[in-house]
Amino acid sequence: xxxxxxxxxxxxxxxxxxxxxxxxxxxxxxxxxxxxxxxxxxxxxxxxxxxxxxxxxxxxxxxxxxxxxxxxxxxxxxxxxxxxxxxxxxxxxxxxxxxxxxxxxxxxxxxxx
Amino acid sequence: xxxxxxxxxxxxxxxxxxxxxxxxxxxxxxxxxxxxxxxxxxxxxxxxxxxxxxxxxxxxxxxxxxxxxxxxxxxxxxxxxxxxxxxxxxxxxxxxxxxxxxxxxxxxxxxxxxxx
Numbered sequence: 001x002x003x004x005x006x007x008x009x010x011x012x013x014x015x016x017x018x019x020x021x022x023x024x025x026x027x028x029x030x031x032x033x034x035x036x037x038x039x040x041x042x043x044x045x046x047x048x049x050x051x052x053x054x055x056x057x058x059x060x061x062x063x064x065x066x067x068x069x070x071x072x073x074x075x076x077x078x079x080x081x082x083x084x085x086x087x088x089x090x091x092x093x094x095x096x097x098x099x100x101x102x103x104x105x106x107x108x109x110x111x112x113x
Numbered sequence: 114x115x116x117x118x119x120x121x122x123x124x125x126x127x128x129x130x131x132x133x134x135x136x137x138x139x140x141x142x143x144x145x146x147x148x149x150x151x152x153x154x155x156x157x158x159x160x161x162x163x164x165x166x167x168x169x170x171x172x173x174x175x176x177x178x179x180x181x182x183x184x185x186x187x188x189x190x191x192x193x194x195x196x197x198x199x200x201x202x203x204x205x206x207x208x209x210x211x212x213x214x215x216x217x218x219x220x221x222x223x224x225x226x227x228x229x
Contacts, residue, residue, distance in 0.1 A: 006155075032214060044220045046217045049217050099161040099162075100171060
């Protein structure tokens with residue numbers, strides 16, 4: 001069965017530090033990949049997605065992610081975090097055709113001012 | 114405003130008392146889905162629907178029912194709620210692109226359910 005792993009459960013950074021959150025998935029076929037952010041008390045919002053093409057995807061708020069097929073990874077990055085980036089981040093994977101969307105366990109990011 | 118609306122936002126109920134959580138979207142999306150969010154487990158998919166009258170099980174469908182009689186509505190039904198269904202529930206919708214691929218999901222604000 002498909003699974004998604006986010007190895008960092010809680011990351012604490014100071015403002016202006018660089019961020020990289022890991023995401024690995026287990027499905028061997030063609031996949032669609034997503035990163036979502038959930039600010040405290042709010043619903044999930046889409047940060048970025050990858051369907052095909054350039055494996056380096058740019059999203060909103062300065063986030064980007066790189067799909068490395070050989071490593072089954074889709075890591076999220078941001079060069080310089082802000083206090084307002086404090087939130088929980090979820091990686092999600094779906095098969096190329098189909099409605100099942102599998103989420104990782106989430107990574108809580110705390111940014112210290 | 115394009116949105117997914119869930120009701121109620123908060124619900125406390127007793128074991129065995131049937132309840133329905135409603136979900137409605139105004140974006141004419143074909144795809145709709147329900148998730149539950151539990152600490153340390155992330156979001157797990159309960160059911161999804163690719164179009165009217167088409168529903169499929171997600172990863173944790175036990176104890177839940179859904180229906181998709183109209184495109185805009187996708188209610189979640191708990192026929193006999195139990196305490197292990199205490200959770201935060203999210204509804205989501207998406208348009209479908211070529212090859213029936215969901216493009217990106219819009220989530221509702223969530224329903225916090227407590228079953229005592």
